[in-house]
Amino acid sequence: MLTGGNKEYREAPQASETTIFPTCQESGEVARSLSSVKIGTTIRVGDAPPAQGYDTVIAFGALQKAGDCLDLDRKVMIVTDDGVPAGYAQTLAAQCKEAYIHTVPQGEGSKSLAAFAELLSALLEKGFTRGDCVAAVGGGVVGDLAGFTAASYLRGVDFYNVPTTLLAQVDSSVGGKTAVNFGGLKNTVGAFYFPKKVLIDPDLLATLDARLLSAGLAEAIKMAATLDAALLKKIENSVNLTADLPAIVARSVELKRDVVERDPYETGLRRVLNFGHTVGHAIESAQPGRYYHGECVAMGMLPLCGDGLRARLKAVLEKYGLPTSYDGDRAALVPLLARDKKRIGDTVRTVYAETAGTFAFMDMTPEEIGERIGRYL
Numbered sequence: 001m002l003t004g005g006n007k008e009y010r011e012a013p014q015a016s017e018t019t020i021f022p023t024c025q026e027s028g029e030v031a032r033s034l035s036s037v038k039i040g041t042t043i044r045v046g047d048a049p050p051a052q053g054y055d056t057v058i059a060f061g062a063l064q065k066a067g068d069c070l071d072l073d074r075k076v077m078i079v080t081d082d083g084v085p086a087g088y089a090q091t092l093a094a095q096c097k098e099a100y101i102h103t104v105p106q107g108e109g110s111k112s113l114a115a116f117a118e119l120l121s122a123l124l125e126k127g128f129t130r131g132d133c134v135a136a137v138g139g140g141v142v143g144d145l146a147g148f149t150a151a152s153y154l155r156g157v158d159f160y161n162v163p164t165t166l167l168a169q170v171d172s173s174v175g176g177k178t179a180v181n182f183g184g185l186k187n188t189v190g191a192f193y194f195p196k197k198v199l200i201d202p203d204l205l206a207t208l209d210a211r212l213l214s215a216g217l218a219e220a221i222k223m224a225a226t227l228d229a230a231l232l233k234k235i236e237n238s239v240n241l242t243a244d245l246p247a248i249v250a251r252s253v254e255l256k257r258d259v260v261e262r263d264p265y266e267t268g269l270r271r272v273l274n275f276g277h278t279v280g281h282a283i284e285s286a287q288p289g290r291y292y293h294g295e296c297v298a299m300g301m302l303p304l305c306g307d308g309l310r311a312r313l314k315a316v317l318e319k320y321g322l323p324t325s326y327d328g329d330r331a332a333l334v335p336l337l338a339r340d341k342k343r344i345g346d347t348v349r350t351v352y353a354e355t356a357g358t359f360a361f362m363d364m365t366p367e368e369i370g371e372r373i374g375r376y377l
């Protein structure tokens with residue numbers, strides 16, 4: 001049974017055990033404590049360790065002017081992939097004293113120990129020292145790989161991130177999680193390692209195709225659904241997504257920043273960012289490469305929310321061409337749910353959202369989640 005005395009949660013499904021993060025109003029506080037953001041702004045993340053206070057600069061044309069706010073007067077290993085327009089890495093390289101561009105194949109396969117080892121070899125070969133740096137120019141794959149390599153090489157060199165997908169701008173570039181995949185599971189080997197600076201240039205989204213843009217938007221919808229009802233409304237009501245994107249990005253960065261500052265190592269509140277991920281990761285494992293990560297998160301939200309919110313989420317996901325039903329074998333997802341990293345004994349800690357802008361943590365068995373998948377996905 002849900003506890004916590006918040007009437008919004010009384011209709012929620014039975015779960016084996018439920019924890020509501022210290023009063024559900026926590027989520028409201030997260031939203032209220034944030035001021036509105038202007039584009040051309042700097043969002044500071046975590047003045048205390050482990051983030052040590054770094055800035056996320058959000059500005060049109062930021063990449064062209066990277067030299068104004070990053071220390072590029074040294075060796076810079078620019079990591080990108082072969083799906084990112086090559087001009088982006090070259091624009092950064094032109095502003096560096098000594099730049100090397102390391103291009104990996106696009107796709108999740110580059111978040112591997114082999115790609116990590118190749119990048120380490122390149123750093124060694126070019127004689128990178130502790131005073132030099134690594135810069136990611138790409139989506140979440142490049143950011144996670146480059147960040148983990150920066151964390152590991154010589155026990156840590158400076159890391160800059162220039163996210164080029166919407167997903168990376170709203171989510172993966174914020175919060176210091178870096179990793180590669182291992183043993184057939186995602187993000188098994190990694191580190192919390194905060195960048196020295198993040199440059200978000202909304203201009204770089206112009207080359208993304210519609211499907212990738214929507215996949216990134218799914219992560220913004222995820223944050224809006226649990227943390228900020230006003231952001232959800234903005235995304236629902238948008239009549240010109242391109243025009244609204246910079247504000248959506250800035251707001252999402254603020255929301256994630258606020259969560260990460262309170263719980264950098266994901267011991268409590270930060271788990272709210274996993275809304276949609278328990279089921280989403282199972283789908284990703286069941287059908288590798290079939291869907292983008294954000295598409296899996298989109299589907300993954302639907303079994304774990306209240307009826308009213310589900311109707312809204314379905315409508316907004318459909319509006320942006322995101323999948324709202326799973327056409328694979330639902331039963332095959334249950335054993336994959338049991339392999340979830342958030343597993344505690346027989347249950348998996350899931351994030352449940354009854355209404356927009358609220359969330360609760362619920363410990364459910366894979367079978368219970370499977371039952372909801374059968375009903376709602």
Ligand SMILES: NC(=O)c1ccc[n+]([C@@H]2O[C@H](COP(=O)([O-])OP(=O)(O)OC[C@H]3O[C@@H](n4cnc5c(N)ncnc54)[C@H](O)[C@@H]3O)[C@@H](O)[C@H]2O)c1
Nearest residue numbers: 083084106139140141142164165167168172177204207208
């Ligand atoms: N570290 C974190 O906190 C965190 C959070 C969420 C997701 N992730 C990880 O992020 C990864 C997914 O990131 P993603 O969705 O950005 O995927 P991605 O990095 O694979 O990029 C998707 C595709 O877009 C292409 N691309 C990138 N920028 C482009 C641009 N501006 N124009 C045209 N094409 C471009 C890439 O070449 C790639 O083919 C997953 O591995 C996921 O686990 C990490």
